[in-house]
Amino acid sequence: MPEPVKGLRERKRLETHRALATTAVRLVAERGLDQVTVEDISAAAGVSPRTFFNYFPSKEDAVVIAHADAAERSQRTIEKFLATPKEVSTPRAFVDALKEDFAQVDENREEWLGRMKAIQENATLHSRAVTMNHDTIAPMIEAIARRTGLDPKTDLYPTLLLSTLGGAVNAVLMRWYQHDGRISAIDLLDEAVEMLLAGLPEPGGRAR
Amino acid sequence: MPEPVKGLRERKRLETHRALATTAVRLVAERGLDQVTVEDISAAAGVSPRTFFNYFPSKEDAVVIAHADAAERSQRTIEKFLATPKEVSTPRAFVDALKEDFAQVDENREEWLGRMKAIQENATLHSRAVTMNHDTIAPMIEAIARRTGLDPKTDLYPTLLLSTLGGAVNAVLMRWYQHDGRISAIDLLDEAVEMLLAGLPEPGGRAR
DNA sequence: CTGCAATTTTGCAGTCTCTGCATCTTTAGG
């Protein structure tokens, strides 16, 4: 059903994107961001430097953006979120929808370890990574607002939920990396969400 | 007691930083990031382009970094946090310490409105702004770990708390900007923290 | 297969960011 096996053109396109992204991650993880030029990356990926910029708006993006279809993915996440039965609370529903995408961290462990290494070691990459793609933020806030029946322009809740969950995801990725990916990222995410939805009580003592 | 009135040298230095930061914010808010060059900013601030880079590592930083003494400020925040009596829960203590710095948003309303406008309209600026200064993250996690008696290398809690609070702060700033700064940022922050520490229950209904 | 149209890839020129280094000014303090 999915995987419509697009034509050769599309396949090559995705392949090039992937080649650029993975070599970028690898090289930068090895040498550090400023010891790698766009020329290095494109050469290693077998395309011209100019082509590099046909795929990524900046060197940083090649390291941070894992998928060529980021837009569609987030779209699917939103749909899944909106399709979740009302019995499930909004935060839970959102997290569940997020998990699908998040699973690829455990699946592509090596690549993600390299990516996190690069990100942790470079402030510029760190900020790019921490932020969700600028364009996907608004639709997600919109979706949360719709499900909760709130006004995205007036109520703080939708924005707050998205931002804090984003923060949780980042915390999880950091921890995951510090453990060399030896703990399931998904499990860590579950743990984080429990804490978060419990109001961040101090592990040792009382809450609030 | 404070305000030791440093020498002329120091005063000029802060003044230049301030001039560069405010003109950068103003120009970028007016024309957009890529319609403003470093030369424009430095010219308007009355210094050479080379000097600009003595103050900021990048054009973006001039728009995003409000204070020349960012490091000391975060240091003070940490100290205040650690000095808070144990009766106050860790999350509360941290938020209270943060508030001191956060107050300047309401105090310098105009400048912050310009800054938020620039940030909202430009993805690059957005990511830089959303992330806390890379160097201040570790000390803060360290501080949280110390107060809670947790191991920052092993426990998820310190990182999670910092990340989610950071997310909350961002959400608040966005809302504040969308309301044209007509609502007190501090009040919004309080509201956000209440929601967060209550486990993000859906405003209309049940929680968790 | 063949040829045409739509896509991609490239090369090139040019602008702008950012850095290292040497030099010139200004301030701090005798």
Next chain:
DNA sequence: CCTAAAGATGCAGAGACTGCAAAATTGCAG
């Protein structure tokens, strides 16, 4: 005043990134 330290500049150069037009590929119909 005079000198040393700190700061401001100018200059040259590496690299990121963009617009544009030419060249190579791929999709498809005939």
